[in-house]
Amino acid sequence: MRDTISLxxxxxxxxxxxxxHYNGLLLFLGALSxxxxxxIAYRMDVIDHESQPLLHLTAKLPAYCAWLIKEIILSNxxxxxxxxxxxxxxxxxxxxxxSNQVTDMGKVIFANSITLTPGTxxxxxxxxxxxxxALMEEDIAALDSGEMDRRICHLEKP
Amino acid sequence: MDLFMxxxxxxxxxxxxxxxxxxxxxxxxxxxxxxxMHAAGITDTLATSLVLTGLILQNPDALVILKLxxxxxxxxxxxxxxxxxxxxxxxRSGLEPMVKEQKDNQESK
Numbered sequence: 282m283r284d285t286i287s288l289x290x291x292x293x294x295x296x297x298x299x300x301x302h303y304n305g306l307l308l309f310l311g312a313l314s315x316x317x318x319x320x321i322a323y324r325m326d327v328i329d330h331e332s333q334p335l336l337h338l339t340a341k342l343p344a345y346c347a348w349l350i351k352e353i354i355l356s357n358x359x360x361x362x363x364x365x366x367x368x369x370x371x372x373x374x375x376x377x378x379x380s381n382q383v384t385d386m387g388k389v390i391f392a393n394s395i396t397l398t399p400g401t402x403x404x405x406x407x408x409x410x411x412x413x414x415a416l417m418e419e420d421i422a423a424l425d426s427g428e429m430d431r432r433i434c435h436l437e438k439p
Numbered sequence: 440m441d442l443f444m445x446x447x448x449x450x451x452x453x454x455x456x457x458x459x460x461x462x463x464x465x466x467x468x469x470x471x472x473x474x475x476m477h478a479a480g481i482t483d484t485l486a487t488s489l490v491l492t493g494l495i496l497q498n499p500d501a502l503v504i505l506k507l508x509x510x511x512x513x514x515x516x517x518x519x520x521x522x523x524x525x526x527x528x529x530x531r532s533g534l535e536p537m538v539k540e541q542k543d544n545q546e547s548k
Contacts, residue, residue, distance in 0.1 A: 298505050357485040361458065364465035364478055373474050375536050396519035399480035402473070404526040414526065414536055416477045 448496035455489030
């Protein structure tokens with residue numbers, strides 16, 4: 282029930298932010314579409330704590346985002362440098378690393394963060410093993426039980 | 440203040456465009472599928488963010504800013520998922536990543 286209500290509120294806010302028209306008819310149609318989407322979600326049986334995954338980690342998220350943005354900018358500069366230096370300068374590597382997250386959401390954030398930073402891409406995720414391809418060999422070593430892993434583990438803790 | 444906003448937005452747009460160009464050049468220059476994907480990553484992340492930030496600075500309308508922020512967040516969620524799907528499909532269909540250069544380097548050491 283709590284999840285249904287929070288999904289409805291999120292959808293309503295999303296509709297209001299995107300519409301910009303607030304007369305009676307359009308508000309009615311908006312409410313109708315929110316109810317319809319919630320009904321579909323209910324029929325698909327996808328309303329659970331994961332439909333609102335950020336709710337319990339919202340408080341810790343900004344700090345992680347700030348750190349991730351810094352990492353993205355730094356690795357962008359690195360990849361840009363290698364693009365202009367040409368293919369002699371790169372050392373591609375493929376390796377399996379361990380992820381220490383417990384929840385599915387934590388693993389998703391970890392894999393997505395790896396892919397989001399240019400220079401490293403998470404290719405496969407099986408259990409605790411993440412298969413990572415990197416432009417530079419040393420980037421993988423930095424990921425393996427590195428700072429990103431630690432920070433996401435911290436994010437997970439209630 | 441208006442002048443400052445215009446200059447800041449101009450710088451963001453310019454750097455963003457340069458990064459998109461770099462991403463495109465990297466796409467052509469890098470040797471194999473997986474390394475090319477990394478070049479596309481520049482366009483996906485920092486370039487898009489900078490172009491959208493530049494547009495946000497241009498526009499005083501709060502609703503438009505909210506929409507641009509939404510586009511930014513969705514891009515940051517969608518593009519890694521797409522990259523991951525591409526990479527996984529490639530490795531499942533047996534495309535081997537090029538790691539020969541690295542072995543050569545180790546042998547020569």
